[in-house]
Amino acid sequence: MAQTAAAPAHAAAHRMIGRLLPLAGFAALVALLYLGFTLRDPTLLPSALIAQPFPRFDLPILGGGGRRATEADLQGAPRLVNVWATWCPTCLAEHAELTRIGAETGLSIIGINYKDDAAKAIAWLVRHGDPYQFNVVDADGDLGVELGVYGAPETFLVDAAGIIRHKRVGEVNRAVWENEIAPAWRNLAATP
Amino acid sequence: MIVELGHFAAILALLMAAGLAGTGFLAATNPAWRGLTQALALGQLALVALSFAVLVAAFVGNDFSVAYVAQNSNSALPWHYRVSATWGAHEGSFLLWTLIAAGWTAAVSVAGRQLPSEVHGRALGVLGALNAAFLLFLLSASNPFERLLPAPPTDGADLNPLLQDFGLIVHPPLLYIGYVGLAVAFAFAAAALLAGRLDAAWARWTRPWTNVAWAFLTCGIALGSWWAYYELGWGGWWFWDPVENASFMPWLAATALIHSLAVTEKRGAFKAWTAFLALTAFSLALLGAFIVRSGVLTSVHAFATDPERGVFLLIILALAVGGAFALYAARAPSIGSRATYDGISRELLLLANNAILTLALAVVLLGTLYPLAYEAATGGDKISVGPPYFNRVFVPLMLLLAAGLAIAPISRWKRTPLKLFQKAGWMLLAAAAIGVAAPLAFAGALKAGAAAAAALGTWVAVVLAADCWRHRGALTRSYLGMAMAHLGFAVSLVGIGATSQFSSALDARLAVGEAVELNGVAYRFASLTQVDGPNYTAERGTFTTDAGVTLHAEKRHYAASGQVMTEAGIAAGFFRDLYVTLGERLPDGSWAVRLNDKPLVRWVWLGALLMAGGGILAVMDPRYRRVRVRARSSRADVAPVPQAAQSGG
CATH class of the missing domain: 2.40.128 (Lipocalin)
Known part of the structure; x- marks a missing residue:
């Protein structure tokens, strides 16, 4: 089974295509990076999860001494579900607004502590205040994968039946609350 | 005032780099330009070094009128962290990147003087153009010398505590030396393609540079992993995070390149493929820089993002890599490789090595970019690709790589008599027994992945030891370097298997x-x-x-x-x-x-250190100091160099 690296001359055209492959592949990569870079609008509504039930989960409650929570615990009232972590600077940036929402609007907020260290997370909440009704510990990010989490923070508005009604990728600030989440929440109240 | 001096030095360095890009190509055809080319390469290094020193001085002297210092330092910070804070964020770390690029360029200009000017000049021209692009990016989109005047803050915001650590002092410089060092292989490949002499001599010049860059990259990645292990506080040492992948992809390509270069140097085969890998390795380093610094992928340790920077870096990436692949497409078809080999030869095993490493690289690239492609294709849906994907696909590939690696050192070029592998076969049985017995003895349990890793790691080590013993007294440094690096791979493999399954x-x-x-x-x-x-x-x-x-x-x-x-x-x-x-x-x-x-x-990182040490040891082989300048003879087709039994692979 003698092998020769040199191809016969009539295969030259094939080889040319082979040689052009890297260039074509790279052009596609640049196009992808450019698209990813310019068209990426973090406020865009991702369609797949909207109007879908919140994914099933069964995770320990942060600082809950072994108690666990499931998707059923989200039901009964509209909730804001916030994916956060101590390693995420933007989570700290939006923390004051979440605290305000929790205190002033009466919308209850559930936290998903995402790919984090539980001890650090508890310390973080002690230090910066705790607007969450409870937090579930998603240490391995499994629930994050189900939710299509791309990076913390992400915030979901879930209705009383446990259906996702709105998704926000990135910081929740006053403007986002006023213009996106609050109207979506009022909509829920209007259409039970 | 001194800060403006640093800024000005960087501007002058940009001009010199642009000049170097021009004179390098002139020197390729007219040796009269070689003197000026070298002066520009050294001058550029001196100016970037001055610029960098000025920024370090601003940190050490707590000059909070400099915006970058104010954002990343504090007067209470110990002095050694004030020094390392210089490269603690985007702007300063890119200045360090530029300094290292200038350093490699100067090294090529001095150490490569014996190379034919048609290659040396073009390589320096390519490096000069890359440096000019880096400096232009630094000055226009990432200037670390911007002042906060007229009202400077009284104290700085402090360096991120995560980065106040020995790991940060050394991790980025090592990693950047590796990343940017791959630019030398890139430049040599581009120059050889331009000059039309992609031959065994080209492979021999490229090998030591690639080994050194690869060794630094290996250390840098291992150090980053060690730092994450002790600093992030959850005991993990590798997360398949996009930024980690960004450093790992060039490493995989460079590892393949090191092996492919061996075949090209010794047997004159795989030339076009080797050139492709040389271009690819540095292209992946540039891609990594783009991923980390543009914010296109979300990561725990991505720098603060800025769209202007992303577009600028994408343009550099497109020009450098697009240009290189266009050149490859234009020139590579004219390269013929004539070597023949038969059965299980060393060529075949090295080809398998390259196939596995390239596949592993594709796996990591796909996993890293898939979320981005998915998002672009679906118009905004987001997913994340996690460790389960990488572990499931990557681990079997590495076990396969280890199996091939075990018998590679005893293989021969052209054709290996099968009886040479007989002893290795018996050794595999013994190693398999150890792989099963060791976890049972130490952990009281048997897990398939750890057992396979232990068996294959033991096999690699035993075959190497036997081969070293057989050739005792006639071991060259390049052989010992190969043995040490392969042993390092085995040590890492055993460590990874044990720690991931028995922690x-x-x-x-x-x-x-x-x-x-x-x-x-x-x-x-x-x-x-x-x-x-x-x-x-x-x-x-x-x-x-x-x-x-x-x-x-x-x-x-x-x-x-x-x-x-x-x-x-x-x-x-x-x-x-x-x-x-x-x-x-x-x-x-x-x-x-x-x-x-x-x-x-600890074996995970100990193995990486052995690999890096092996890469350096191989470079110290005396044959790399005998750089023979050949007359430009038969273009690409150089007869294979007669090889010694101990070739180092």
Whole structure:
């Protein structure tokens, strides 16, 4: 089974295509990076999860001494579900607004502590205040994968039946609350 | 005033780099330009070094009128962290990148003087153009010398506490030396394609540069992994995070390149493929820089993002890599490789090595970019690709690589008589027995992945040892370097197998004086004390085990930034690490404590150090100092160099 690296001359055209492959592949990569870079609008509504039930989960409650929570615990009232972590600077940036929402609007907020260290997370909440009704510990990010989490923070508005009604990728600030989440929440109240 | 001097030096360096791009190509055809080319390469290095020194001085001197210093330092920061804070964020780290690029360029200009000017000049021209692009990006979109005038802050915002660590002092410089060092292989490949002499001599010039860059990259990645292990406080050492992947992809390509270069140098085969890998390795380093610095992928340790920077970097990436691949498409078809080989030859095994590494690279690239492609294709849906994907696909590939690696050193060029492999076959049986017995003896359990890793790692080591013994007295440095690097791979493999399958962890609630047991070791929470560091206060928990080991875990409060950090208490050992993190004080006065028992975790990094050491040892082989300048003879087709039995692969 003698092998020769040199191809016969009539295969030259094939080889040319082979040689052009890297260039074509790279052009596609640049196009992808450019698209990813310019068209990426973090406020865009991702369609797949909207109007879908919140994914099933069964995770320990942060600082809950072994108690666990499931998707059923989200039901009964509209909730804001916030994916956060101590390693995420933007989570700290939006923390004051979440605290305000929790205190002033009466919308209850559930936290998903995402790919984090539980001890650090508890310390973080002690230090910066705790607007969450409870937090579930998603240490391995499994629930994050189900939710299509791309990076913390992400915030979901879930209705009383446990259906996702709105998704926000990135910081929740006053403007986002006023213009996106609050109207979506009022909509829920209007259409039970 | 001195800060403006640094800024001005960087501008002059940009002009010199642009000049170098021009004179390098002129020198390729007219040797009269070689003197000026070298002067520009050295001058550029001196100016970037001055610029960098000025920024370091601004950090050490607490000049908070410089915006970058104010954002990343603080007067309470110890001086050595003020120095390393220079490369603690995007702007300064890119200046360091530029400094290292200028350093490699100057090294090529001086150390490559004996090379034919048609290659040397073009390579310097390519490096000059790359440097000019880097400096232009630095000055226009990432200027670290911008002032906060007329009202400078009285103190700085402080360096991120995560980065106040020995790991940060050395991790980025090592990594960048590796990344940018791959630019030399890139430039040599581009120059050889332009000059039309992609031959064995080209491979011989490229090998030492590639080995050195690869060795630094190996150290840099290993150090980053070690740093994540002890600093992030959860005992993990690799997360398949996009930024880690960004450094790992060039490493995989460079590893393939090192092996492919061996075939090209010794047998004149795989020429076009080798050139392609040389172009690809640095292209992936540039892609990594883009991923980390543009914010296109979300990562724990991505720099703060800025769209302007992303577009600029994408343009550099498109021009450099697009240009290189266009050149490859235009020139590579004219290259013929004539070597023939038969059966299980060393060529075939190295081809398999390249196929596996390229596949592994594709796996990582796909996993890293898939979320981006998915998002672009669906118009905004987001997914994340996690460790399960990478582990499931990557681990079998590495086991396969290890199997091929085991018999590669005893293979011969052209054709290997099968009886040479007979002994290795018996050794595999022995190694398999050890792979099964060792976990049973030490951990009392058998897990397939760890057993396979232990068996294959043992096989690699035993075959190497036997081969070294057989050739004792006639071992060249390049052979020993190969053996050391391969042994390092085996050591890492065994470590990864053991630590990923036999680690155990326990979250416990402990009060001072109480004890808890994990894996047969009793940990007693001996005491809790208050400690004052230079710029933080800390609670220090002291833990003792029944074997007399003492661990100190700290919870630090950094005053300037208000951040809280946990410092893990680690008792490092050759066979296992004991690892304690102090969590939160609970209402009843006890503490949440996390204990980790990590067997053989040190082997992961020890193996990487052996690999890097092997790469350097191979470069010290005397044959690389005999750079023969050949007359431009038969273009690409150089007859294979007659090779010694000990070739180093």
